Amino acid sequence: MNENQHYWAFCFYLIHRLMESSIRYLARSPIFEKEKAFSTDFPVDHVEGARRTNNEVDDRLVTVAEIKNSSQWKLDVHGFCLLHADTHLDRKDVYTKKKEIQNDYWYEIEAILHKNFPQYSRIEGFDLTVRKRDPDFPAVMRAYRPEYEQPSSTAHSDYSQKGGFLALQHCFPGQDDYWKDKEFDMLKSLSVWRILAPTDDWPLALCDYTTIDPKEDIRLNDTIRRDLVGECSLLHYNQAHRWYYFKNQGINDLIVFRNSNSHGKLPLGGFHAAVSNPNAKGAPRESVEVRVVAFY
Template sequence: MAQAIDTEIQTYMPYLARNERYNKEKPFGADFPVDRCEGGQCANHIFDNQAVTVHNMRGGEQPVLDRHGFCLVHAQTSLTAAEASNSRTPPMERYLGEIERILYEKFPEYLRIEIMDFQVRKRVPEFPHKIGVKVEFEQPATVPHTDFSVSGAFMRMKDIFPGQEEHYENKSFDLINVWRVLKGPNDDWPLALCDFQSVDLDKDVTPNDCLHETGVGENWLLHANDSHRWYFMDWQEEADLIVFRNADSEGVRARAFHAAIRNPKSVCEPRHSIEVRVVAFR
């Protein structure tokens, strides 16, 4: 397959609309059916679909985690697409150990790293035109967001480490995501990340309730701003790891709003990817 370098992608981003609704009610979304609840809504999101230019990270100034909210790490790992699973199988356990070792090596500021969870995604050909098709794996997430707000970070820590509050309360930590494709090269629905320096935290960001059958979490959603600078990795290979911060315990460090984007020039098979989320203590 010939690989022409794309310096940018022209696409659309479904931002959360700046709608008066959110002056009265908080944005929310549920990840379970609510039809058994009379008058139940899966979400109250109103979207503002904006044209965006997404720039290629390759070849230019390399992003820095503490400045841009994300960075690139080139590292070989052992997990194959056939072995990838959402269960803790032996190949998955081996992979999680490799991710920990890579993070310790590349980011010495972290004194303790613990795996929180992981997610395999495999796009079905019907996505995104036929929502509701039964799928084995989660589909690409297209709304620009971070996985957690500061409050949501502590909610998730309580879920992952029940009864162990003394291990993370009053501690400084980051919630980090390590994202890669399972089969490269990939240009199908690549991950786009927004340069943190281009986000106005006072005007562009709003908390969003994440409703689950077993509880509630919180993340951040993004409103449109022409100042936003978006980036992707052209022809991503299995050894191209994208490392980004979702949140930190103090809410002061760079974080990466992110979303999967449609690439109108894609020639690859449907994207197959894996993300690992860790808590990294300073």
């Protein structure tokens, strides 16, 4: 780090309230000179020579700054923004009746997004994921549970440009003609909530896209599932990255970020990761997230 970078890093420390934590990056492995990055979510031990992934992790200590002014963050500049809106979701039902209640919650989120982003002509929800941190996560990684998932501590964006099309083909089969030649965004809105009060346990950290070098820092990764192959974007470490989190997030504080754009417009992804808060005093984090496609 040169003298000028040291100066601006020092200014960053002075201006923001900081949290020291760790983020799991993708290592800059020489294997990517001959192989595309890939990962699977199922065992392959029964196949001779098969690997579940060629990813190598690069855990880095990072400084995560508190978001003070929520209005300064712009979806089309930083890759994410923050909204405040009333949402209604029964905490018990989200675990036991997810299929029954997800359509109503999609409609609620879609209405909020239409109000705040009038440039979109159509918004469709297609996924609802619930996360509830096991008390011994991340030391112990339990088997997949259909009712909820664990936080993701890997710096990533859910879909690449190609991955957005693959997700649409899977979630909306037979509708290819509708989105042909149309521009769309793959968005995700995340609301962290508790039954009584929000928790400071494992908050979501977001990387300011203006601090990312798209050519050097972003790596496309094939995500191989039992029923489909998708493509996401992973992040290589760069000391220029600046990470932020929403301290004291309430149940009606929404974080919205772009995962990809069909025409490859910047920002290319809202890169995010769950981070351990060394000063956390709250109960294990519970969150619910919705993925939507938004057509211009």
